[in-house]
Amino acid sequence: MDSATPGVDALVIGGGFFGAALARQLAREGLQVVLVERAADLLTRASYTNQARVHLGYHYPRSFLTASRSLRNAPRFRAEFADCVVDDFAHYYAIGRTLSKVNARQFEVFCRRIGAPLAPAPPEIRRAFAAALIEDVFVVPEPAFDAVKLRARLVADLAEARVDVRTGTEAIRVAAGPRGLRTTLASAAGPDAIDSARVFNCTYSRLNGLLTASGLPAIPLKHELAEMLLIEPPPFLAKAAVTVMCGPFFSCMPFPARGLHTLSHVRYTPHRSWIDDPARPWHDPLAVMDALPPSHAPAMVRDAVRYLPALAGCRVVESMWEVKTILPRSEVDDSRPILLKADHGLPGLTCIAGAKVDNIYDLFDSALLQPALAGGRA
Numbered sequence: 359m360d361s362a363t364p365g366v367d368a369l370v371i372g373g374g375f376f377g378a379a380l381a382r383q384l385a386r387e388g389l390q391v392v393l394v395e396r397a398a399d400l401l402t403r404a405s406y407t408n409q410a411r412v413h414l415g416y417h418y419p420r421s422f423l424t425a426s427r428s429l430r431n432a433p434r435f436r437a438e439f440a441d442c443v444v445d446d447f448a449h450y451y452a453i454g455r456t457l458s459k460v461n462a463r464q465f466e467v468f469c470r471r472i473g474a475p476l477a478p479a480p481p482e483i484r485r486a487f488a489a490a491l492i493e494d495v496f497v498v499p500e501p502a503f504d505a506v507k508l509r510a511r512l513v514a515d516l517a518e519a520r521v522d523v524r525t526g527t528e529a530i531r532v533a534a535g536p537r538g539l540r541t542t543l544a545s546a547a548g549p550d551a552i553d554s555a556r557v558f559n560c561t562y563s564r565l566n567g568l569l570t571a572s573g574l575p576a577i578p579l580k581h582e583l584a585e586m587l588l589i590e591p592p593p594f595l596a597k598a599a600v601t602v603m604c605g606p607f608f609s610c611m612p613f614p615a616r617g618l619h620t621l622s623h624v625r626y627t628p629h630r631s632w633i634d635d636p637a638r639p640w641h642d643p644l645a646v647m648d649a650l651p652p653s654h655a656p657a658m659v660r661d662a663v664r665y666l667p668a669l670a671g672c673r674v675v676e677s678m679w680e681v682k683t684i685l686p687r688s689e690v691d692d693s694r695p696i697l698l699k700a701d702h703g704l705p706g707l708t709c710i711a712g713a714k715v716d717n718i719y720d721l722f723d724s725a726l727l728q729p730a731l732a733g734g735r736a
């Protein structure tokens with residue numbers, strides 16, 4: 359097939375937060391960039407369906423590196439996307455008495471070591487938790503982000519940076535081409551192809567789909583079908599978030615994109631998980647999303663109420679489902695690094711998956727991205 363689109367410097371595949379922010383960055387550096395997204399809009403998948411936490415490190419007491427990088431990256435996210443950050447609520451971190459992998463003293467020491475501010479929660483807040491199950495409660499300044507505002511902001515920035523954004527367009531495969539790489543595309547308008555010096559695979563849970571369809575080696579990734587509840591919180595939580603650490607507990611965070619809260623639970627949010635196995639046909643997460651299992655909502659609420667009885671007053675509005683993708687080792691050490699593989703299988707093909715939104719700065723700071731910024735012109 360001849361290329362219908364003249365060659366460009368860079369093709370970014372996947373219009374989630376990572377693909378959109380990267381396309382914007384490359385264009386700001388002077389590259390001619392095309393961004394393709396299979397859905398009808400940007401930031402509709404994991405970048406929308408998540409807990410909306412701007413991580414400040416508190417969540418990772420078992421991974422010092424992830425915690426300290428979060429603490430360093432969060433202010434950059436806050437500064438750059440100030441209009442998308444919501445901090446008009448108090449965030450309480452409660453420490454479980456049993457089954458927790460840290461106790462209250464260890465959590466305090468860890469926060470002080472990484473330099474993350476925390477203070478004892480007021481007495482009326484402590485009293486709201488079940489004393490038999492919660493050892494201590496702290497208040498921390500950890501905000502949330504509004505995914506709808508983030509989308510609007512990136513759409514405007516991409517237009518200003520003159521990125522050619524093509525929604526409703528799926529990348530089918532990547533191969534060597536006359537300008538470096540040729541990517542086959544499919545959209546309602548029919549098949550197409552685009553030549554570019556660089557291709558960035560930012561398809562998150564579908565990263566290995568593109569690789570296997572291109573005859574390239576898959577990357578070991580673990581996927582988890584996740585269910586989060588959207589709830590109307592009881593009055594006690596209207597301007598608050600609660601995260602119970604560090605084990606099979608729950609979090610309840612504002613979800614600014616809907617004006618509701620999410621409720622997620624370490625035991626009940628994951629429904630099933632799988633690891634991409636190069637020896638087997640690739641398992642498309644979209645197929646998993648098409649056959650959802652029965653909701654865990656009753657169990658999730660029931661267990662959370664044991665720790666925070668006021669949650670009995672919440673109203674479950676709906677379940678939100680998404681496939682969460684992590685590196686297999688994150689299961690063991692609780693780290694959340696960025697996945698960044700340059701020249702993966704083909705010169706000029708880079709695979710990227712962030713484990714949380716602030717990882718974008720790990721990407722921009724990485725020496726591996728610099729050749730693309732410096733020499734990516736077609």
Ligand SMILES: Cc1cc2nc3c(=O)[nH]c(=O)nc-3n(C[C@H](O)[C@H](O)[C@H](O)COP(=O)(O)OP(=O)(O)OC[C@H]3O[C@@H](n4cnc5c(N)ncnc54)[C@H](O)[C@@H]3O)c2cc1C
Pocket residue numbers: 371372373374375376377378394395396397400401402403404405406407408409410411412413527528529530560561562563564568584586680681682683710711712713714715716
């Ligand atoms: C349940 C859950 C809770 C989370 N909580 C948090 C949190 O509180 N804080 C935090 O910072 N992070 C959180 N995360 C992680 C965060 O959501 C992800 O790190 C981030 O959204 C990944 O962004 P992305 O752009 O890589 O992926 P996505 O937003 O999924 O974007 C990938 C895009 O690629 C598109 N695509 C796929 N295949 C193709 C193709 N072949 N051609 C074209 N387009 C394609 C998809 O349609 C999609 O839009 C959570 C994730 C989940 C699932």
